[in-house]
Amino acid sequence: MSQGNIHVSVQADESECVPTECTILDVLDRISSKWSIAILLEAANGPVRFTELERSVKGISRRMLTLTLRNLERDGLLVRTVYPTIPPKVEYTETAMARDLHESLAGLTAWAERHRAAIALARSGYDRAASADKWLG
Amino acid sequence: MSQGNIHVSVQADESECVPTECTILDVLDRISSKWSIAILLEAANGPVRFTELERSVKGISRRMLTLTLRNLERDGLLVRTVYPTIPPKVEYTETAMARDLHESLAGLTAWAERHRAAIALARSGYDRAASADKWLG
């Protein structure tokens, strides 16, 4: 029951970072989401279309696909090309910046492949120990 | 989340990671959070203590620090060592798996450093164009 403190959450939130004060972690936070990585990996094989991504990036909702694509485009990692045909055709192409990132992304995925079994194991081990502690006090 | 991914049998267990669904992206999603990365980078320089992290990882709340540390420990990336002294002392040490990841993380951070200005620029450019569209219909 905290009462009466009139604190108006004065977070001068500069999540929209100014060019000179954009920290590395801020940048990483933008591109390290599950969907961003998936999309970037797909786009590395050549231009991709919306519906194509909707199929290949399994589990993604239409909304998240749209939003993630927008953000990647906004950050200069993808270029959106619209062909005014009927039906419409939109292609997303990776930029040079994205190509440069792709190497690191490959490193990450390689790591994930190498250790995903170990991680799953560590998890179950941790959980088992946690349950045990619960009973043993 | 429909199936369709190739098996690659991870005999993992019944944790949140079902064998057929334990994809690389799932693993990445665990460690690619802003705080996880920051903490792992700190831990790479040697064992770190709770308050030490609270200071160095700027902007993190006590709650998030605790939660992120728990998850990293659970996934086998950090080892938590408690010294039953007064006052208590707890050290978090990276595991071999984390050390292996650190190389990739360094690659990512290097990329972020190289392109953070370009990203900020792309953003402001995109936003400017978006505002313009808004007025031009």
Next chain:
DNA sequence: CGGGATCCTGCCTGATACTG
């Protein structure tokens, strides 16, 4: 086909206070 707009839910997150 490629989205935009809207509603709604639950988890993520921060702030604060308390504990061993």
Next chain:
DNA sequence: CAGTATCAGGCAGGATCCCG
């Protein structure tokens, strides 16, 4: 020092409908 407990707000993200 190193957390846990609790409350409250925000926004990520799914579902749905609609439009050019």
